[in-house]
Amino acid sequence: MELARIFSGKKFMWDGRVYTDEIEWRGIAQKYKDDGFEVELVEEGNQFFLFTRRVVKEVVVEGKPV
Secondary structure, eight states: OOSEEEETTEEEEEOSOOBOOHHHHHHHHHHHHHTTOEEEEEEETTEEEEEEEOOOOOOOOOSOOO
16 A cells, blocks of 8 residues: 555545454544544455545744754
C-alpha cells in the first residue's frame, strides 16, 4: 500500500494499519474524525486501509527568535 493518496485533490496519509474487521476500522475512523481528521477508506478484497489528513490551524514556535 502506498503511504499517501490523493482524494478530491487533497493529500491523505495511510495510517499504516491493515483492517479486516469492519467494526474495528469504523471505530478507528470515528476516533480520527473526533480528533479533527478527515478520513478516507480504501477497500481491496477483504482488507481495508484508512487514509487521514488534518489541516494545521496553528503553528507553535518554541524558543526565542534568532
